[in-house]
Amino acid sequence: MKFSASQSVAGLVLALSCTSVAFAQGALTTPAQKAGYAVGANIGGGLAGQGLKQDLDMAALVQGIQDAMAGGEMKLTVEEMQSSIEALSATVQARQQAEMEKQAQAAKEFLTKNATAPGVKTTASGLQYLPLTESKDASAPKPKETDTVKVHYHGTLVDGTVFDSSVERGEPISFPLNGVIPGWTEGLQLMNVGDKYRFFIPAELGYGAQGAGPIPPNSTLIFEVELLAIEPPQANGAAQ
Secondary structure, three states: OOOOOOOOOHHHHHHHHHHHHHOOOOOOOOOHHHHHHHHHHHHHHHHHHHHOOHOHHHHHHHHHHHHHHHHOOOOOOHHHHHHHHEEEEEHHHHHHHHHHHHHHHHHHHHHHHHOOOOOOOOOOOOEEEEEEOOOOOOOOOOOOOOEEEEEEEEEOOOOOOOOEEHHOOOOOEEEHHOHHHHHHHHHHOOOOOEEEEEEEEOOOHHHHHHOOEEEOOOOOOOEEEEEEEEEOOOOOOOOO
């Protein structure tokens, strides 16, 4: 469920009704109870994920559901409910904006400090990298943007949280270099096959202000990447 100020009162009441009715059940034995709980858990998780949990008075929420389901007189007018929903939306948006700004400032401070760490280099785009292991073969090739590469990698946030890792999965991955985030596209072209680098990727070269999955908005990404191979093109000339 996507919450917004333009969401209708009826729609919000229905969604919250599903959540509360499901959680109000006792033993979940009948198909209707189990289905209601599953729908309620799904919607409730969505509301919590949007930061609404701390803004909703549960007693009042349950009362509103009961009144709406009873079909009698409501304690607030439609206009009052709409105004309350709009105020709630504004509160949540302001909190999210403040959190994004806080994350952006923390990322800026991290990168500024990290740029002075021994061995760390910074490119014109703001990408930072640290060679960890360099190939013993001086003639080892570097990939081009149009190449497909095979790598092992381990990705974390600056606090050490792992969000993706082929190393932990125990299986390297191949991908077209021009089909990934800009920080990877640029960074891998600095490497020779056999090199292992650590990349510090600012948000503008990663997933930006929107984030992605487990990666919060405005996140600096840290990757340890080992370039295993540049894969040959397929017979028809396309990269694998």
